[in-house]
Amino acid sequence: MAVTTLGELSFPTGFLWGTATAAHQIEGSNTNSDWWRFEHTADSGCRDSSGDACDSWHLWAQDLDIVAGLGLNSFRFSVEWARIEPANGEFSVAALDHYRRVIEGCHERAIVPIVTLHHFTLPQWVADAGGFEAPEIVNWFSRYAEKVGAALGDGIGIACTINEPNIVALMGYLFGVFPPKQRGWSRFEAVNETMRRCHGAMRDALKAGPGEFPVGLTLSMTEYEAAPGGEDRTASWVRAMEDLYLEGVRGDDFLGVQCYSKTVISATGQVPPPAGSELTDMGYLYWPQCVESTVRRAADIARVPLIVTENGIATTNDPRRIDYIDEALRGLHRTISDGIDVRGYCQWSLLDNFEWVLGYSQKFGIVSVDRTTFERTVKPSATWFGNVAQRNSLGLHY
Numbered sequence: 001m002a003v004t005t006l007g008e009l010s011f012p013t014g015f016l017w018g019t020a021t022a023a024h025q026i027e028g029s030n031t032n033s034d035w036w037r038f039e040h041t042a043d044s045g046c047r048d049s050s051g052d053a054c055d056s057w058h059l060w061a062q063d064l065d066i067v068a069g070l071g072l073n074s075f076r077f078s079v080e081w082a083r084i085e086p087a088n089g090e091f092s093v094a095a096l097d098h099y100r101r102v103i104e105g106c107h108e109r110a111i112v113p114i115v116t117l118h119h120f121t122l123p124q125w126v127a128d129a130g131g132f133e134a135p136e137i138v139n140w141f142s143r144y145a146e147k148v149g150a151a152l153g154d155g156i157g158i159a160c161t162i163n164e165p166n167i168v169a170l171m172g173y174l175f176g177v178f179p180p181k182q183r184g185w186s187r188f189e190a191v192n193e194t195m196r197r198c199h200g201a202m203r204d205a206l207k208a209g210p211g212e213f214p215v216g217l218t219l220s221m222t223e224y225e226a227a228p229g230g231e232d233r234t235a236s237w238v239r240a241m242e243d244l245y246l247e248g249v250r251g252d253d254f255l256g257v258q259c260y261s262k263t264v265i266s267a268t269g270q271v272p273p274p275a276g277s278e279l280t281d282m283g284y285l286y287w288p289q290c291v292e293s294t295v296r297r298a299a300d301i302a303r304v305p306l307i308v309t310e311n312g313i314a315t316t317n318d319p320r321r322i323d324y325i326d327e328a329l330r331g332l333h334r335t336i337s338d339g340i341d342v343r344g345y346c347q348w349s350l351l352d353n354f355e356w357v358l359g360y361s362q363k364f365g366i367v368s369v370d371r372t373t374f375e376r377t378v379k380p381s382a383t384w385f386g387n388v389a390q391r392n393s394l395g396l397h398y
Contacts (some may be wrong), residue, residue: 008393009333016112016344017389018074019067019366020310021056022119022163023083025353026063028053033082034127035120035356038179045177048359054351055374060102063350066367066376068109070386075106076309076346078116078163079152081144082123088140096151103155112157114309114346116218117148117202119163120178120356131180132168132191138201145202149209156213160256160309161202164220165195166241177357189240196248203252218256218309219245221294222263223287230266237265246301254343255302256309259294262287281314281362288313288324292331295342305341308332312348314355314362321366321381329394347385351376 024030029052039049056063067075083095099115106113118141122131126140134140145161162168171178174188199217206215221242226234249255261284264271273279278286291311298306313324325347336342352365360371366382369375388394 008391008395009330010393011333012336012343013392014343015392016074016114016307016346017072017385017392018076018112018114018344018346019072019350019385020076020114020346020348021063021078021350021353022116023078023080024050024053024119024121025349025355026054026056026351027080028055028057030080030082030121032086032124033080033121034124034131034179036082037124037127044357046357046359047361048354050354052374053354054369056351057098059374059376061105062376064102064105064109064111066378066382067111067350070378070382071390072386073110073389074112074114074157074344074346075350076114076116076160077102078119079148080121081118081126082121084148085123085144086125087123088125091147096148100152100155103152106157107155113155114158114160114307115152115156116160116163117145118161120168122179127179132173132194132198133187137194138197141198142201142205145205146209149206149211153206153209153211153213156211158254158307159206159213159215161199161206161215161217162195163218164258165199165217166192166245167220169195170241192240192244196245199248214253214305216252216254216256216304216307217245217249218258219249219298221257221259221290221298222261223259223290223293225262225264227264227266227271230264230268230271233267233269234265242297243301246298249302249304252302252304254305254307255298256307257291257294257298258308258310258348259290260287260311260313261285262290262293281316282358284314286313286320286324288327289331291328292335295332295335295340299335299340305343307344307346308342309344309346310348311345312364314364316363318379318381321379322384325381325385326394329388333394 169191355362
């Protein structure tokens with residue numbers, strides 16, 4: 001239980017303070033993935049190709065030094081399936097050894113490694129076989145998780161099976177913005193169901209291997225509001241995007257909550273933010289209150305321990321980033337004070353990285369990266385966040 005002490009909003013002992021990344025967004029040259037091919041297709045709509053990204057494949061130790069230097073005690077990153085299994089049934093010892101070195105590097109710096117097995121990308125051979133509509137996809141995910149668990153499980157601190165499976169289904173199979181650029185409500189629903197099956201198979205494979213670590217998935221959540229007349233449409237949308245997942249993870253070790261903003265839905269669709277509203281560079285409504293709202297909703301439905309595995313803001317106004325995270329954490333503190341079991345908070349993202357179809361235009365990082373030299377520069381928001389983590393508390397507002 002969180003306790004308010006002498007001018008501070010304190011978080012529970014052992015609370016995880018971290019920052020998050022994803023392999024394709026920071027490593028660079030992930031040439032065997034479906035996303036690399038997608039970025040280099042003329043009609044993809046991608047602003048940039050990922051290219052060298054932040055060159056974290058080579059500079060991962062620098063990244064961990066920054067995390068440790070800030071005083072954070074956890075780091076969320078993903079391992080890349082396209083590197084680990086570049087061809088069907090062919091597993092790369094070198095790639096697995098690389099990720100073992102990253103995990104060991106975390107432990108050497110007293111950082112809990114929060115390892116995500118799938119973050120948006122697929123090996124090209126999986127995509128060519130039908131991606132999340134391939135008949136063997138659940139078995140392939142299970143085998144992949146088994147191999148990762150066997151190679152890395154004794155070092156994993158926390159495992160996330162799939163990152164935001166609902167967004168993969170939404171953007172790839174309903175909106176047609178991510179690969180494989182398909183559109184259709186029935187395909188969207190079917191892929192979401194497949195995602196839930198993949199999660200279960202991966203969870204079971206990891207549990208059967210070495211190591212003792214919590215396993216869960218991470219879900220994209222939003223604070224939803226129904227405009228007058230939009231109640232039925234909102235309920236249908238929320239059920240497909242969130243509720244079926246939240247109900248499905250009951251009994252898991254934890255759920256990762258990932259949230260950024262608020263969405264208002266009318267009878268005809270999403271309602272644009274009111275004129276004059278503050279927006280982030282992503283075009284999202286500036287709404288740090290979403291953390292408290294989504295955590296409360298997740299706790300009510302999923303009934304498992306929670307970790308906020310992503311939350312942040314795309315902005316070049318770094319003081320406003322501090323404001324956003326500060327308000328988000330105050331809301332999170334209220335949920336913990338009310339008895340909700342929240343075990344950590346990971347800011348998105350450590351680095352200014354490749355933001356999918358939007359390329360390098362969006363600055364989510366608390367550390368900037370020079371696009372030519374890859375030099376890392378710690379922003380004031382990183383120092384502020386690190387101070388919060390070291391104190392394990394927020395100063396009171398007066």
